[in-house]
Amino acid sequence: xxxxxxxxxxxxxxxxxxxxxxxxxxxxxxxxxxxxxxxxxxxxxxxxxxxxxxxxxxxxxxxxxxxxxxxxxxxxxxxxxxxxxxxxxxxxxxxxxxxxxxxxxxxxxxxxxxxxxxxxxxxxxxxxxxx
Amino acid sequence: xxxxxxxxxxxxxxxxxxxxxxxxxxxxxxxxxxxxxxxxxxxxxxxxxxxxxxxxxxxxxxxxxxxxxxxxxxxxxxxxxxxxxxxxxxxxxxxxxxxxxxxxxxxxxxxxxx
Numbered sequence: 001x002x003x004x005x006x007x008x009x010x011x012x013x014x015x016x017x018x019x020x021x022x023x024x025x026x027x028x029x030x031x032x033x034x035x036x037x038x039x040x041x042x043x044x045x046x047x048x049x050x051x052x053x054x055x056x057x058x059x060x061x062x063x064x065x066x067x068x069x070x071x072x073x074x075x076x077x078x079x080x081x082x083x084x085x086x087x088x089x090x091x092x093x094x095x096x097x098x099x100x101x102x103x104x105x106x107x108x109x110x111x112x113x114x115x116x117x118x119x120x121x122x123x124x125x126x127x128x129x130x131x
Numbered sequence: 132x133x134x135x136x137x138x139x140x141x142x143x144x145x146x147x148x149x150x151x152x153x154x155x156x157x158x159x160x161x162x163x164x165x166x167x168x169x170x171x172x173x174x175x176x177x178x179x180x181x182x183x184x185x186x187x188x189x190x191x192x193x194x195x196x197x198x199x200x201x202x203x204x205x206x207x208x209x210x211x212x213x214x215x216x217x218x219x220x221x222x223x224x225x226x227x228x229x230x231x232x233x234x235x236x237x238x239x240x241x242x243x244x245x
Binding site: 002003004006007008009010011012013014016017033034035036037040044045046047048051056059060062084088089090091092102 | 135136137138139140142143158159160161162163164166167169170171172173175176177178179182196221222
């Protein structure tokens with residue numbers, strides 16, 4: 001089994017948060033907007049997933065702007081109690097100046113991108129003629 | 132146990148020591164790769180502790196790191212600010228609403244950076 005090529009220790013804010021996430025072909029996916037915490041059997045915390053999108057970025061921005069971003073994000077989500085989009089750590093293949101995934105971008109849930117593609121891009125004449 | 136919060140929402144929260152004094156605010160989270168094994172990734176990143184610092188202009192500028200590379204005098208200023216950061220082991224921290232408390236005193240805390 002191939003394990004991720006990542007450093008043994010790092011500071012989350014400096015080396016992970018706000019870094020670009022790229023898929024297995026080097027295509028941009030999103031930014032790391034936050035990191036999900038889980039707890040092991042002994043109650044020790046560890047990082048279980050990368051969080052991305054407005055649902056993760058909004059609460060990190062203090063004040064009215066952050067609350068507005070989070071409120072708009074919640075309004076657009078169909079769930080009663082929406083959770084930020086996440087990429088489990090088992091899809092991470094490496095960390096350097098970017099966070100590299102072992103899966104293609106098409107396998108990742110990108111609600112805003114999907115919404116923009118479906119509602120706007122595809123309705124533009126000639127949108128389906130791209131290479 | 133900490134509340135159900137992601138890492139980024141810990142940043143900026145005030146930290147109070149066992150004497151009731153504010154040590155500073157959470158600035159970063161130090162991760163060590165010795166957590167539970169995740170298939171395809173390996174050992175997960177465990178949160179070893181939190182880096183705490185007082186609010187400063189150097190912090191606002193993002194230059195308060197020990198390995199900042201020039202230009203002078205920003206590197207000197209940044210390294211000096213980094214020396215004031217303190218490391219708080221996670222297992223000494225308890226959560227009270229928006230505030231974090233450590234059972235250590237400020238004098239017992241180790242420097243944030245070697």
